[in-house]
Amino acid sequence: MEDNLSLRVAERAEDRGGILRLTLAASDGRELPPFEAGAHLDIRVTGEGVDLWRQYSLCGDPRERGAYRLGILKDPASRGGSRALHALARPGAVIEASAPRNHFALAEAAPRSILLAGGVGVTPMLAMAHRLHALGRDFELHYCTRSRAVTAFLEEIDAAPFRDRVRFHHDDEGTLYDPAALPAPGEGAHLYVCGPQGFMDWLIEAAERAGYPSERIHREYFSADVELSGDSFEVEARASGVTVTVGPDETIAKALERVGIAVEVKCEEGVCGTCLTTVLEGLPDHRDVFLTPEEKAENAEMTVCCSRALSARLVLDI
Ligand code: FES
Known part of the structure; x- marks a missing residue:
């Protein structure tokens, strides 16, 4: 590129x-x-x-x-x-x-930001903490790991100007983060969650149960366990004038590649959004973690590296 x-x-x-x-x-x-x-x-x-x-x-x-x-x-x-x-x-x-790309942007005007990091999920949160500190915003960073012995960036956090905003939670010390400590949703806080999938599912479910709207639960996955297989279906690549059958163990991207239509893919597991394609007709079966629940409900775009179809046929703008 x-x-x-x-x-x-x-x-x-x-x-x-x-x-x-x-x-x-x-x-x-x-x-x-x-x-x-x-x-x-x-x-x-x-x-x-x-x-x-x-x-x-x-x-x-x-x-x-x-x-x-x-x-x-x-x-x-x-x-x-x-x-x-x-x-x-x-x-x-x-x-x-690539040049830097941002799918996990801060809502910088939020009255309060709660950064929830599991393990290496702390990486984007450190940049966010720098930014929120520079803006003088109210925020806290909760950094959850199995133990202090496996906690990276300790020295950097100790030396950071936002050190007093960071709380460590180590499983082996019994200091797990308690989602009951989330501010009441009515206070307008924005949550940011990044870490292993189980950690993210746990916190996102807790925030939803507490009444947080999904647009205030920001999430960044590094990888996802995605089920790629399913029934076969037809895809018409309208701009290319080609129709192809996607086999039960094949992805749309692979089926299109088989007939000479190249789709740019990177993560191949519904995380990065590189393969996002406009849907013209049909009902996608969204398997990715890139699109928000609202975007999935709109069915205007889909990730063709992993998502499939709920209808017998999809028409894509490709
Ligand atoms: S290639 Fe990353 S979402 Fe499809």
Whole structure:
């Protein structure tokens, strides 16, 4: 893609909990494009037997223009992207990345913001904390991990100007976050949730039960367990003038590729939104975590890397 960046690994450091911290700079030494709190980079991971695009949140202060900071968990359950990046991202290595993109933007005017982070889900929250602190907003960051021994970014948080806004919750110390502590929804607070899927489901359900409207529960998934299979159905790619049958174990993107229609995909699990496609007719079976419940109900767009059809036929604007 033309707007891709060429980044050089300026520093790497192993932090607790299997988290690799990377500082990336432009390989030509220029200033980097600015980013908003909550933004991520799509990083191309090539080598170690993989060629994948993966999304990693920017965790530095958005005011810093010379470097992008990332924290990457070596996830044994991943499809190899994080493991390969841990092996390959040595100082001096050059990495291809998208410009920063933000699907987890702050509602900066909110009277109060509650940042709820599980494990490496703290990464976008650190950028948000920097931003909210700079704006002088009321916020708190709850950082939940299994134990202090696997908690990354401790020194950085200790030195941060927003240190007094951070509460640590460690399972082994019995200091779990209690969703009953959420402010009453009527106070207008916005919630931000990022972490493993079980952690997110637990907090989102608790916030919904408490009466939070979904537009005030902001969420960022890094990966999702998505069921890709189902009954077969027909897809008409109207702009291309082609109709294809999507098999029970095939995705729409793969079926279209089979007949020569390329769809850009990155995460392939309904997380990043790269493959979002306009639906002209038919009823999608949304399997992604990218679209909000309201957007899914509109059925105007769908993620073709993982979502399927509830109707026998879909017509897509592709
Ligand atoms: S490729 Fe990421 S949502 Fe489809």
